[in-house]
Amino acid sequence: MSEPTYAHTTSPRGVRTVGLLSIIAGIVLVVAGAATWWVVTDQLKAQNITVSEDAEWFGGKQVNGPVDAYSQAQVIDKHALEATGGKTYAELEQDDPLREVAMNASFLRASLFTSVVAYGVALFAAGMGLMWILMGWSLRRLAP
Template sequence: MPLISGLLVGLIGLAFVIGGVAGWFTVKSELVDEQVTVADDAERFADEQVDGPLGAYYQADIVKQRVLESTDGKTYAELGQDDPAREVALQGSTVRSALMTSVTSFGVSALAFGAGVAAVIAGVGLASRRTS
């Protein structure tokens, strides 16, 4: 019975590993296709293509800074309906949300990969258990 349980846990873990890797590279590919470059005044990754979670995070931070500069420190929700800066805030918020969603997606993919590795290790341990 431990052999079957171990194999099952290991196969589930393998599926998580594959899903995590596939998720990571899908998000990376989609970001590369968008051809976003981190702003030249970013704290890190300046002038580099956004192709990973850190580049996306730093670009999202720059978008937030630029929007707040152009709206006198106000967010979209704080601007009046007739304020012309509201459109800039909306566009910035949309871009920032998309970038932060990719950051989260990278995190979920890494979590799935890590959980899969742990499950594979647990499965191997369970399958190799001896019963008396």
């Protein structure tokens, strides 16, 4: 009994087309990632937030990137816990006037952490775009 033979149906033109589409998708992802990074940076700069001098990192620096946004979020938490005697919003009694301090600190931290996440997503998108460009380029190089 002989082995079955299969016709090779993948055309070089189809592979090159998929490669080109991959390159285009990659470029779109890189541009989207870069645009997101720029918009988040621009919005953070517009808020004129300065990292507290007593922060572990970047004290006195304007918040305009993921690391200094994270640093400021950490120092906000530190200050809020100092103000509330180490208690979080959920741990304070409902009528405690310090509950508003804890709530505002929580909102500020969440906003800063949202920007940190946005930077991460932007970097991921750009990195995936680079991978798609490289895969598309490879496919086009392999197809005659």
